[in-house]
Every structure is written in C-alpha cells, then in structure tokens.
Amino acid sequence: MKLPIALRNFDGPLTRELVREPGKFGLGQVPGKVAPDAATTMVCGFCSTGCGLKIHLKDGQAVNLSAETDYPVNLGMACPKGWEALTPLAAHDRATTPLLRNEKTGEMEPVDWERALVLFCERFKDIKAKHGAESVAFLSTGQIVTEELALLGSLWKFGMGFLHCDSNTRQCMATSHVAYKQSFGFDAPPFTYADFEESDVLVFVGANPCIAHPIMWQRVMRNPHGPEIIVVDPRKTETAMAATQHFALMPKSDLTLLYGIAHMLIAGEKIDRDFIAAHTSGFAEFAGFVMRFTPVHVAAQTGLTIAELSRLAQTIGDGKRVSFWWTMGVNQSHEATRTAQAIIALALITGNIGRPGTGANSITGQCNAMGSRIFANITSLLGGHDFKNAEHRAKVGRVLGIPDEKIPTEPSLAYDQIVQGIEDGKIKGLWVIATNGSHSWIHQDRFNALLAKLDFLVVQEMYASTETARHADLVLPAAGWGEKEGTLINSERRIGLVKKVSRAPGQALADFHIFQLIAHYWGCGAMFARWSSPEAAFQLMKEISRDQPCDITGIADYAHIDAAGGIQWPWTSVANDECRMTNVEGAMPPQQRRLFADGKFFTPDKKARFLFDMPRPVAEPTDADFPFVLLTGRGSSSQWHTGSRTDKSDVLRKLAPAHCYVEINPADAVRLGIEPGSEVRIASRRAEITAAAFVTSTVRAGQLFVPMHYRELNRLTHASFDPHSRQPSYKYCAVALAAG
Ligand code: SF4
Numbered sequence: 001m002k003l004p005i006a007l008r009n010f011d012g013p014l015t016r017e018l019v020r021e022p023g024k025f026g027l028g029q030v031p032g033k034v035a036p037d038a039a040t041t042m043v044c045g046f047c048s049t050g051c052g053l054k055i056h057l058k059d060g061q062a063v064n065l066s067a068e069t070d071y072p073v074n075l076g077m078a079c080p081k082g083w084e085a086l087t088p089l090a091a092h093d094r095a096t097t098p099l100l101r102n103e104k105t106g107e108m109e110p111v112d113w114e115r116a117l118v119l120f121c122e123r124f125k126d127i128k129a130k131h132g133a134e135s136v137a138f139l140s141t142g143q144i145v146t147e148e149l150a151l152l153g154s155l156w157k158f159g160m161g162f163l164h165c166d167s168n169t170r171q172c173m174a175t176s177h178v179a180y181k182q183s184f185g186f187d188a189p190p191f192t193y194a195d196f197e198e199s200d201v202l203v204f205v206g207a208n209p210c211i212a213h214p215i216m217w218q219r220v221m222r223n224p225h226g227p228e229i230i231v232v233d234p235r236k237t238e239t240a241m242a243a244t245q246h247f248a249l250m251p252k253s254d255l256t257l258l259y260g261i262a263h264m265l266i267a268g269e270k271i272d273r274d275f276i277a278a279h280t281s282g283f284a285e286f287a288g289f290v291m292r293f294t295p296v297h298v299a300a301q302t303g304l305t306i307a308e309l310s311r312l313a314q315t316i317g318d319g320k321r322v323s324f325w326w327t328m329g330v331n332q333s334h335e336a337t338r339t340a341q342a343i344i345a346l347a348l349i350t351g352n353i354g355r356p357g358t359g360a361n362s363i364t365g366q367c368n369a370m371g372s373r374i375f376a377n378i379t380s381l382l383g384g385h386d387f388k389n390a391e392h393r394a395k396v397g398r399v400l401g402i403p404d405e406k407i408p409t410e411p412s413l414a415y416d417q418i419v420q421g422i423e424d425g426k427i428k429g430l431w432v433i434a435t436n437g438s439h440s441w442i443h444q445d446r447f448n449a450l451l452a453k454l455d456f457l458v459v460q461e462m463y464a465s466t467e468t469a470r471h472a473d474l475v476l477p478a479a480g481w482g483e484k485e486g487t488l489i490n491s492e493r494r495i496g497l498v499k500k501v502s503r504a505p506g507q508a509l510a511d512f513h514i515f516q517l518i519a520h521y522w523g524c525g526a527m528f529a530r531w532s533s534p535e536a537a538f539q540l541m542k543e544i545s546r547d548q549p550c551d552i553t554g555i556a557d558y559a560h561i562d563a564a565g566g567i568q569w570p571w572t573s574v575a576n577d578e579c580r581m582t583n584v585e586g587a588m589p590p591q592q593r594r595l596f597a598d599g600k601f602f603t604p605d606k607k608a609r610f611l612f613d614m615p616r617p618v619a620e621p622t623d624a625d626f627p628f629v630l631l632t633g634r635g636s637s638s639q640w641h642t643g644s645r646t647d648k649s650d651v652l653r654k655l656a657p658a659h660c661y662v663e664i665n666p667a668d669a670v671r672l673g674i675e676p677g678s679e680v681r682i683a684s685r686r687a688e689i690t691a692a693a694f695v696t697s698t699v700r701a702g703q704l705f706v707p708m709h710y711r712e713l714n715r716l717t718h719a720s721f722d723p724h725s726r727q728p729s730y731k732y733c734a735v736a737l738a739a740g
Contacts, residue, residue: 096505140376149372168366176331205329213363333727342612385544663706
C-alpha cells in the first residue's frame with residue numbers, strides 16, 4: 001500500500017511502526033521549533049478569548065505554564081481553566097489505542113491502527129454503497145485547530161464523497177454566523193478587545209462574561225472611562241451584579257425589547273441619520289416596522305417599566321462610544337437570528353460601528369468556533385465561500401488541485417437534521433470528532449436512543465470515557481491541545497498558534513494525522529498530498545482566503561503569527577507589503593484592528609442591511625402542569641462545557657459544586673416547602689431529574705436556572721430551533737418543580 005507523503009519515511013507496516021517507534025511519526029516528540037528547556041507561548045484551547053499562555057519546558061516537555069504578559073489578548077491574566085490547561089493531558093482515562101466493540105461481549109477491546117482504519121473505511125464504504133452518499137454524516141467541533149477542520153471538511157466532501165456534516169458550533173455560534181452574513185454580507189465580528197476598554201457604554205445582552213469569558217470581563221474592568229455597563233438578562237448574573245444597570249426582562253422577550261428600544265431611539269431622534277443614509281439599506285422599512293413596539297406594549301411584554309425602558313434608550317442614545325455584546329442568551333433561542341440582528345440594528349441606527357469602543361459584537365464560545373465558521377467546509381465552502389457559486393468552487397478546486405465536480409453544490413444538513421435523519425432511518429453511519437453530543441445535545445434522551453439505531457458509530461476523542469464515546473462501535477484515540485500544532489481563531493478574529501509541547505499518550509494521534517491516514521486508507525490520499533503538515537495546510541487556507549473578507553495572504557507562516565502575538569483577519573499581502581515598507585525593523589501588523597472603519601460592508605452595495613420579523617411565541621410555554629421556565633447557562637469559570645477536560649483537574653473540580661444544583665427564588669422555595677440544599681425534583685415533558693436546591697434571588701419567582709455542565713440538564717430541554725440558524729433553543733422550556 002502506497003503511503004501518503006507525510007508517512008513515506010516508514011519502511012514497515014504502518015501500525016507496527018506507530019507502536020514501536022512513535023517518534024518516527026512525530027508522536028512522542030516535541031518539535032524542534034521549541035527549544036527543549038525554554039518557554040514558548042501558545043493560545044489556550046478552552047474558550048474563544050484566546051489567551052496567550054507561556055508554556056515552561058524541561059527536556060522538551062511542558063512542566064508548567066503561566067499567563068503570557070505580552071500577549072495582546074490577556075495581558076498577563078488567565079482564568080482557572082487556563083492555569084489548569086495542561087492537567088487534562090495527563091488524565092488516567094486518555095484513549096491510548098483504538099478500541100473496537102466486541103459484538104459478542106459488547107465490551108470495547110484494543111485494536112491496532114491498521115485494523116481500526118481498515119474497518120473504518122470498510123464499514124462506511126459499505127453503508128455508502130447500500131444507502132447512498134447521504135447516509136453517513138460527521139459531527140465535529142470548534143475545539144480542534146483550523147487546519148484539522150479544513151482537512152476534515154475537505155476529506156469528507158471532496159475525497160470520501162459524502163455531503164452531510166455539522167459541528168458543535170451549531171450549538172453556540174450558528175446564529176451569529178447567519179446574522180452577520182445576512183446583515184454585513186460576511187460572517188464578520190467587527191470588534192477588537194481594546195473596544196472593551198474604549199466604550200463609554202457597554203450593553204451585554206444574554207451574556208455573562210464574568211463567568212463565561214472572565215478575561216474579557218477583566219478588559220472591561222480596565223476601562224478608564226467609568227462606563228455605563230448595561231446587562232439585559234432575566235437572571236441576576238454575576239455580570240448583572242457588577243453592572244451599573246440591569247434589566248431583568250421576562251425570558252425570551254429580548255426581541256420585543258430591542259425593537260422597542262429602536263422605536264424609542266428613532267422617535268426621540270437619538271439616531272445617526274448621516275451614517276444610516278450613507279452606510280445602510282432598508283432603514284425606512286425597519287423604522288416603520290418598529291413603530292408598533294410602543295413603550296406600553298414593550299413594557300407589558302418584557303415586564304420592565306416604561307421608566308426602565310426610557311433609561312435604557314436614553315443611556316444608549318446619549319452614549320458617544322456604545323458597544324453591544326451578545327452571546328448564548330441570544331444565540332440559543334427560538335428566534336435567535338432576528339434577535340442578533342435587532343442588536344445589529346441598534347448599532348447601525350446609532351452609528352456605533354467601525355469606531356473605537358463601538359460595534360455589534362458577538363462573543364464566540366469555543367476556542368476555535370471562528371475557525372470552524374470560516375474553514376470547516378460545512379455550511380460555507382472553505383474560506384467563507386459559497387457552495388452554490390460556480391466561481392467559488394472553481395477557485396477552491398484550483399487552489400487544492402482537485403476537479404470542481406468533486407465539490408458539492410449545496411451545503412450539508414444541520415446538526416438537528418442529521419439527528420432527525422437518524423430517526424428517519426436515512427443516516428446510518430456517524431463519525432463524531434471531539435464533541436460530546438450525548439451530554440450536550442438538546443433533549444438528550446432522544447439523542448442517545450437514536451445513537452443505538454446507527455449501523456456504525458465512530459468516536460474520535462482524547463478520552464474513551466465521554467458519554468458519547470461509551471456508545472461507540474469504534475474509538476479513535478486523539479491527541480489533545482498541546483500535543484499537536486495548528487492555529488485557532490478567537491472572538492476578535494485573531495489567529496493564534498497552538499504548539500506541540502507534550503507527548504500524546506500511547507498511540508493517540510493528532511486529528512490531522514488521523515485524517516491523513518483515513519485519506520490514505522480510503523484511497524484518496526493523492527488528493528491530499530498537498531496537505532502534508534498543518535503548516536502546509538495553513539498555506540492552502542491562506543491562498544483560499546485570497547480576496548475574501550477574511551483574506552490572510554499577508555501572513556507569511558507560523559513564525560510570523562508567533563512573532564506578531566497573533567494576527568487578526570484580514571491581513572492581506574497588500575497590507576503586509578505596506579507594513580514592511582514602513583521600514584521599521586520588524587514591523588508587524590497592528591495588534592488591535594476593527595472592521596468597517598470605512599463604513600463599507602461586505603454586501604454587494606457595501607451597505608449593512610436591516611432584517612426583522614415579528615416576535616414569535618416560544619415553542620414550549622409554561623402551563624398548569626409545567627409552570628416554571630427553565631433557564632440554562634454556564635455555572636462557573638472553572639467548568640468547560642461537558643467537563644470532559646475540566647473534570648480531570650482536582651483544582652477545577654473544587655471550584656464548582658460537584659453535583660447538579662438548581663437556582664430557585666426564595667418565594668417559590670417557601671411556597672413549595674423546599675429547604676436550601678435539599679434535593680428537589682425537576683420534571684419536563686421529557687424526563688425528571690434531581691438537583692440540590694440553591695435558594696437565591698438571582699432568578700425570579702417562576703424561573704429556575706441549572707448550569708449546562710451537569711449531564712442531567714439536557715434530559716429536560718426541549719428540541720426547538722431558530723429557523724434561520726437552526727441553533728437549538730436551550731434557554732427556555734417548561735418544567736415542574738417539587739421537593740424531593
Ligand atoms: Fe483560556 Fe478562555 Fe480562560 Fe483565557 S479566558 S485562560 S482562553 S479558558
């Protein structure tokens with residue numbers, strides 16, 4: 001069997017080589033780029049803040065880390081997860097060899113890579129032959145490096161000939177992706193983190209950065225202008241407690257509120273008519289639409305007083321540099337895209353975009369959600385291109401050296417549609433990469449029941465112990481952050497480096513190498529010969545990005561990113577040439593760049609668009625049987641999503657309650673005879689769980705809050721979706737509460 005370029009130094013059977021001499025494969029070796037007893041800087045692999053961490057090495061291995069003082073993102077700070085980033089690599093339950101389920105005993109048994117890869121290909125080819133190319137799907141992640149995402153998406157669609165795939169970014173950022181694309185013409189978060197420090201008014205809608213993005217919150221705390229900090233959130237979050245104004249609206253009345261504020265700003269002439277005329281289209285229609293959202297109507301719908309509405313509108317209207325920030329409270333809703341676009345509309349009508357301290361700014365969740373949004377080849381063709389556009393397909397085909405006809409002309413099914421496809425018997429095979437849907441997907445019991453319907457489930461993971469891996473027929477052991485190299489793109493569009501500073505255990509391989517091997521065993525290795533290393537893949541991504549809004553042709557290589565302290569897109573070859581012509585020795589891209597300073601958006605007419613719809617009722621309103629609204633969100637800054645990594649740290653586990661808890665308003669607790677700390681039962685139409693009662697006024701009467709990190713939570717949630725982004729609506733379902 002002919003080996004791919006990256007593996008041609010092997011002279012024996014691949015699997016034996018891997019087992020006997022992993023160093024030959026790059027396994028177990030820290031690359032020569034990092035001096036063995038030095039320190040090196042790389043970006044954190046948890047959240048989208050993208051902090052720089054200084055990794056301290058001894059004999060070529062990471063032994064400790066500290067927060068990088070010179071990195072322009074975190075300025076010497078890190079949250080608990082960052083400080084503990086190395087710990088999960090040493091966990092006892094790392095997957096160290098491929099594991100195959102024994103059909104007779106049902107137990108997972110170690111197999112060698114050769115057998116695992118042959119089986120992977122045989123089983124998926126068999127399903128494809130019997131049921132067609134649309135019968136197998138993958139679900140991936142925003143947690144692996146961009147080069148891996150690009151290779152995976154290309155391998156799947158161009159090499160293996162499949163169509164359907166999605167990522168766990170559907171659960172967090174699909175809304176922002178669609179909202180920006182429709183409003184600005186490209187998925188382009190406009191801000192840079194310096195804006196946190198330059199605003200005189202910051203408006204957080206459905207965002208709790210104190211907990212979810214603690215270093216961004218530290219940047220807010222460094223703001224020297226004594227800013228008004230406004231939080232719009234039903235719950236009195238940690239951020240709301242620290243804010244100057246908190247508007248505790250009724251859950252999921254945010255779209256009505258935003259339209260109402262737009263109405264008040266327009267009626268009060270607190271808008272920037274020059275900006276609107278020059279840089280937007282559709283304002284007259286928007287202004288006409290929001291006139292029906294009178295203060296009386298909005299007050300009735302949101303539960304806020306007219307005085308509160310006036311104060312909110314006045315603070316925004318009087319601000320000189322107003323920035324709007326949103327995250328999952330907006331994105332995970334039944335009308336999420338229009339809500340995000342209502343925030344964008346407020347920034348547009350007040351001219352708060354393109355200037356320091358302004359912007360309609362979506363804060364991303366995962367460390368590489370932005371990489372996934374642009375380069376995963378899932379909803380957009382590589383580089384933010386369009387599958388339906390023949391010129392785009394030709395360009396991508398030319399850069400990659402593949403025939404255009406290998407490129408699909410339509411995007412994939414979304415995550416929920418893939419799940420539905422399993423239920424309908426249309427999806428028979430599934431490959432899950434670095435995500436844990438058995439814990440995190442909405443209406444979890446249904447998801448897990450459907451996994452059993454699959455003919456073949458492959459899970460590629462660092463740990464064989466995740467809830468999803470336990471369902472697998474085949475587990476492929478993957479290296480983690482710090483055990484491989486590549487780039488991540490953070491919330492402010494900054495491309496940062498991940499380096500290999502630790503040995504992956506056993507036979508675990510970088511996802512990039514696993515994808516290379518699959519290409520080889522599938523029989524399409526030649527198509528991916530140019531993808532010989534992550535850095536070679538980066539060079540392909542650069543060329544694909546040429547002339548796109550995310551053009552990064554001015555970035556020379558990984559060393560350039562390293563020296564610059566990360567580089568925000570866009571950074572074009574033209575910009576880079578101009579930068580070098582300054583003749584300043586070592587001239588580097590400016591460290592803080594925002595989009596739309598020239599008022600030109602990425603739409604055909606260069607104008608931003610207003611998009612709006614009438615608010616819709618929630619999918620599952622409360623009633624007599626299920627009278628409580630269940631809110632969900634992050635619990636603490638020491639927990640990350642399903643805990644597959646953060647739960648490995650003794651330190652991080654001590655910083656958050658070990659068991660599921662629920663926040664209950666004191667009035668409800670008294671009425672139902674619930675003692676603080678006692679066990680309570682929470683039931684939805686789908687399941688019943690138990691949790692410890694945390695009696696607190698953070699939630700109002702009739703509302704409950706359960707953190708997302710506890711696996712039982714998504715047994716309760718209701719599978720409804722935003723129609724534009726198909727993002728799940730995790731933030732609202734009807735439940736009942738009773739003493740345990
Ligand atoms: Fe890592 Fe995010 Fe914490 Fe920074 S804020 S250290 S990127 S988890």
